[in-house]
Amino acid sequence: MRKLQSTSDMEKLRKELLRKQDSSKSCISICSGTGCHAYGSEKVVSAFENELKKQKLEGKVEIKRTGCHGFCEKGPIVVIYPEEICYLQVKIEDVKEIVSRTIKAGRIIDRLLYTDLKTGKVVHESEIPFYKNQTRLIFGNNRKIESKSIEDYIALDGYNALGKALSEMTPKKVLDEIKKANLRGRGGGGFPAGRKWESVCNAPGEPKYVIVNCDEGDPGAYMDRSLMEGNPHSVIEGLIIGAYAIGSHKGYIYVRQEYPLAVENTELAIKQAEEYGLLGKNILNSGFDFTIKIHRGAGAFVSGESSALMSAIEGKVGEPRPKYIHTSEKGLWDKPTCLNNVETWANVPFIINKGADWFKTFGTENSKGTKIFSLVGNVNNTGLVEVPMGITLREIIYNIGGGIPNGKKFKAVQNGGPSGGCIPETQLDLPVDFDELNKVGSMMGSGGMIVMDEDTCMVDIARYFVKFLSQESCGKCTPCREGLRHMLRILDNIADGKAAEEDIKRLEELSEFVKEASLCALGQTAPNPVLSTLKYFRDEYDAHLQGECPVKVCKELIQYYIDPEKCKGCGLCLNKCPTGAISGEKKGVHTIDVGKCIKCGACFEVCNFDAVSKISGKERNLKELTYN
Amino acid sequence: MKNISLTIDEKNVKAQEGMTILQVAQSSDIEIPILCHHEDLEPYGACRLCTVEIIKNDKTKLVAACCYPVEEGLIVKTCSERVDKIRKIILELLLPLAPTGTLYALAEKYGLCECVKKSDEESEWRMIKELRFPAEKPTYCTLCGLCVRYCAEIKKGNVIGFIGRGVDRKVSLVPEENCGFCRDCENICEGGKFFSLLEL
Numbered sequence: 041m042r043k044l045q046s047t048s049d050m051e052k053l054r055k056e057l058l059r060k061q062d063s064s065k066s067c068i069s070i071c072s073g074t075g076c077h078a079y080g081s082e083k084v085v086s087a088f089e090n091e092l093k094k095q096k097l098e099g100k101v102e103i104k105r106t107g108c109h110g111f112c113e114k115g116p117i118v119v120i121y122p123e124e125i126c127y128l129q130v131k132i133e134d135v136k137e138i139v140s141r142t143i144k145a146g147r148i149i150d151r152l153l154y155t156d157l158k159t160g161k162v163v164h165e166s167e168i169p170f171y172k173n174q175t176r177l178i179f180g181n182n183r184k185i186e187s188k189s190i191e192d193y194i195a196l197d198g199y200n201a202l203g204k205a206l207s208e209m210t211p212k213k214v215l216d217e218i219k220k221a222n223l224r225g226r227g228g229g230g231f232p233a234g235r236k237w238e239s240v241c242n243a244p245g246e247p248k249y250v251i252v253n254c255d256e257g258d259p260g261a262y263m264d265r266s267l268m269e270g271n272p273h274s275v276i277e278g279l280i281i282g283a284y285a286i287g288s289h290k291g292y293i294y295v296r297q298e299y300p301l302a303v304e305n306t307e308l309a310i311k312q313a314e315e316y317g318l319l320g321k322n323i324l325n326s327g328f329d330f331t332i333k334i335h336r337g338a339g340a341f342v343s344g345e346s347s348a349l350m351s352a353i354e355g356k357v358g359e360p361r362p363k364y365i366h367t368s369e370k371g372l373w374d375k376p377t378c379l380n381n382v383e384t385w386a387n388v389p390f391i392i393n394k395g396a397d398w399f400k401t402f403g404t405e406n407s408k409g410t411k412i413f414s415l416v417g418n419v420n421n422t423g424l425v426e427v428p429m430g431i432t433l434r435e436i437i438y439n440i441g442g443g444i445p446n447g448k449k450f451k452a453v454q455n456g457g458p459s460g461g462c463i464p465e466t467q468l469d470l471p472v473d474f475d476e477l478n479k480v481g482s483m484m485g486s487g488g489m490i491v492m493d494e495d496t497c498m499v500d501i502a503r504y505f506v507k508f509l510s511q512e513s514c515g516k517c518t519p520c521r522e523g524l525r526h527m528l529r530i531l532d533n534i535a536d537g538k539a540a541e542e543d544i545k546r547l548e549e550l551s552e553f554v555k556e557a558s559l560c561a562l563g564q565t566a567p568n569p570v571l572s573t574l575k576y577f578r579d580e581y582d583a584h585l586q587g588e589c590p591v592k593v594c595k596e597l598i599q600y601y602i603d604p605e606k607c608k609g610c611g612l613c614l615n616k617c618p619t620g621a622i623s624g625e626k627k628g629v630h631t632i633d634v635g636k637c638i639k640c641g642a643c644f645e646v647c648n649f650d651a652v653s654k655i656s657g658k659e660r661n662l663k664e665l666t667y668n
Numbered sequence: 669m670k671n672i673s674l675t676i677d678e679k680n681v682k683a684q685e686g687m688t689i690l691q692v693a694q695s696s697d698i699e700i701p702i703l704c705h706h707e708d709l710e711p712y713g714a715c716r717l718c719t720v721e722i723i724k725n726d727k728t729k730l731v732a733a734c735c736y737p738v739e740e741g742l743i744v745k746t747c748s749e750r751v752d753k754i755r756k757i758i759l760e761l762l763l764p765l766a767p768t769g770t771l772y773a774l775a776e777k778y779g780l781c782e783c784v785k786k787s788d789e790e791s792e793w794r795m796i797k798e799l800r801f802p803a804e805k806p807t808y809c810t811l812c813g814l815c816v817r818y819c820a821e822i823k824k825g826n827v828i829g830f831i832g833r834g835v836d837r838k839v840s841l842v843p844e845e846n847c848g849f850c851r852d853c854e855n856i857c858e859g860g861k862f863f864s865l866l867e868l
């Protein structure tokens with residue numbers, strides 16, 4: 041590897057790399073992201089390597105291990121270039137056929153393609169509705185480059201923005217471009233990045249620090265991790281450009297220890313960038329010096345909070361501290377510090393390359409660009425989706441997500457991580473941007489999006505999130521720790537049918553209190569799931585007060601019941617019941633002894649005649665009568 | 669140090685740059701209740717009892733007085749309705765955990781309890797309001813962290829620390845860890861944990 045001396049030197053390298061890439065040559069690109077890896081993608085890679093040898097195609101066909109494509113539930117994903125044929129859920133047994141039929145004979149294997157319910161088989165990755173309806177500016181390159189190759193990144197115009205910034209732009213000009221683009225933070229509050237950079241730049245004190253926040257502790261969210269794993273150079277390039285604009289010479293990338301692949305690929309990427317002279321002293325002969333260190337954080341949700349994260353890098357306990365003096369003035373070791381999210385940094389090279397005006401063509405008035413969401417829950421297509429801001433929730437859930445599975449009805453979508461709010465059906469046409477989500481009691485957060493169908497109990501959901509937050513808060517301040525403890529107690533009581541109207545008042549009062557009085561944003565947002573469900577699904581809370589869980593989820597409020605009309609007396613349930621609560625003669629009607637029943641639901645699962653049902657509330661009283 | 673003037677409870681007060689609202693209030697004889705603050709220790713901001721309302725650029729905000737650095741022209745209200753409500757709930761939450769004289773005395777100011785004389789020598793705390801947030805059992809610890817921080821910051825020891833997070837957070841002693849048995853932690857504790865530990 042040679043140290044690049046200038047932007048023209050880099051341009052020369054890029055041309056060389058492109059020349060070497062024969063675009064007519066077949067390339068098998070296999071996703072090696074964490075999701076596909078878990079489905080065995082590494083074994084598929086070795087199988088391809090062996091098979092190519094066997095069929096004497098070694099060296100004639102390239103193999104690429106890429107980062108996450110986003111459609112992880114269908115992994116391992118294999119895409120054959122140049123035709124862009126996309127095979128899903130590829131197994132080792134499929135490899136031989138793929139090589140002999142697709143690579144050699146150019147034929148398509150139907151069974152490995154995506155099947156669209158309306159249009160049938162889809163050959164090309166970009167035509168799969170899940171991808172087709174996305175705008176993948178930031179995440180799109182993940183599937184095109186080998187995650188461990190800086191050359192792949194450079195060939196795709198990587199580090200071009202850095203070259204441009206260092207050779208053609210003053211730090212002030214870079215800063216102005218980011219400000220003009222109105223890039224807002226993708227990690228939580230949506231604070232304008234340009235304004236943050238500017239305050240760090242103007243704050244007195246040296247040295248100044250820049251940090252990447254790759255803690256990502258929201259359950260179910262993995263966009264930052266996938267970006268860091270799949271395309272680490274895009275984040276690093278953004279960070280170097282930011283450092284140049286701010287006047288910082290030292291950066292940190294905070295990565296959660298539990299993301300070994302992200303740590304590995306980031307370490308490698310830093311080393312590669314150093315070798316090419318894109319990090320270190322006198323980068324591209326510009327006189328600008330910058331180095332990056334990785335900090336492996338011990339995973340805790342609260343460690344992602346800015347002041348907690350900085351304390352952790354300093355070697356102290358990762359707990360939030362009061363930020364009345366902003367971290368942009370006194371952050372890491374009390375020096376001016378700029379902390380941004382992984383995705384925020386990854387946007388920077390795009391803005392510098394293509395300009396703020398181009399960037400602003402995506403998004404809404406006050407939320408520009410795209411956002412990556414982690415779409416999970418009761419939705420047909422789950423995965424990582426990147427969309428322009430301002431797209432409606434409905435478009436994301438139905439056009440990209442493919443709607444709700446099993447013919448169920450949509451009930452709510454929870455946005456922004458554990459402390460986001462639940463949004464009901466009536467708000468589905470809401471444009472997704474920072475301000476609109478806040479208005480309805482939710483938030484962008486880092487981009488979690490959990491879809492819930494009609495079988496979801498909203499009291500149970502509120503309880504789940506409050507429980508998570510009460511365990512994941514640091515426990516330092518009274519309102520968050522004690523407030524959440526008692527909110528959870530009340531929610532438990534509601535779910536158990538042991539609460540009264542005044543408990544709901546108390547719950548509301550505590551929610552307000554925790555929001556207002558907590559030290560950090562974890563506590564300040566923690567009541568959102570409660571307040572939003574109280575606002576949009578109050579009837580469900582009321583039903584619980586009356587002893588009924590309308591969707592029959594809350595264990596204490598339901599009972600299993602065998603319909604005598606439907607029971608065929610097959611005895612399956614009787615055999616399955618672990619507590620011997622079911623009795624009945626062969627071919628006779630079976631009944632459940634409520635006293636012995638532990639509500640495990642085994643009978644409900646096993647009955648072939650739909651005779652076992654869950655009942656709750658008034659219905660329960662009626663049925664109980666008929667038992668006696 | 670720059671001189672600053674600000675308004676606390678409609679009183680004009682002078683201060684110096686770098687002081688916290690609490691320091692300025694104390695030097696002007698304005699009382700703000702505190703629990704986790706100690707003048708020899710770094711501001712911590714955990715109990716939130718010192719919460720006050722500030723008005724800055726026409727916006728109202730709640731802040732912890734023990735941590736917030738004063739600025740020119742700042743308007744502070746130390747006992748608005750909003751603030752009192754918050755302090756009351758904090759005390760309602762903490763009192764069942766640490767039913768000690770300090771907490772009762774604070775709660776008394778917010779009308780939660782009263783001191784009843786039983787005889788000339790003896791008096792007793794009695795609740796006026798029903799306890800809305802009972803504890804499973806008292807821990808005699810408000811998790812104010814005074815002991816932990818005093819040991820670490822002043823004594824440069826690590827004999828006391830927090831374990832667990834969220835609702836499971838606890839103070840834990842590690843006596844074999846260089847404890848000089850100065851017992852300052854015991855004296856600084858308002859919750860009664862050390863008292864109860866030593867009794868055992």
Ligand SMILES: Cc1cc2nc3c(=O)[nH]c(=O)nc-3n(C[C@H](O)[C@H](O)[C@H](O)COP(=O)(O)O)c2cc1C
Binds near residue numbers: 225256257258385
């Ligand atoms: C409890 C809590 C957890 C957070 N976790 C993360 C996280 O995992 N990643 C992240 O980028 N920001 C996280 N944040 C937001 C950060 O505090 C900070 O605002 C953000 O990293 C700033 O970057 P941005 O402006 O680019 O979004 C968290 C905030 C809180 C209160």
Ligand code: SF4
Binds near residue numbers: 560561
């Ligand atoms: S709000 Fe919660 S997470 Fe934040 S400092 Fe307080 S206890 Fe810790």
Ligand code: SF4
Binds near residue numbers: 808839857
């Ligand atoms: S033991 Fe006492 S001093 Fe230590 S945190 Fe608990 S209440 Fe505070």
Ligand code: FES
Binds near residue numbers: 077108110117
């Ligand atoms: S890990 Fe392969 S698509 Fe996400």
Ligand code: FES
Binds near residue numbers: 705712733735
């Ligand atoms: S005294 Fe200020 S937060 Fe405890």
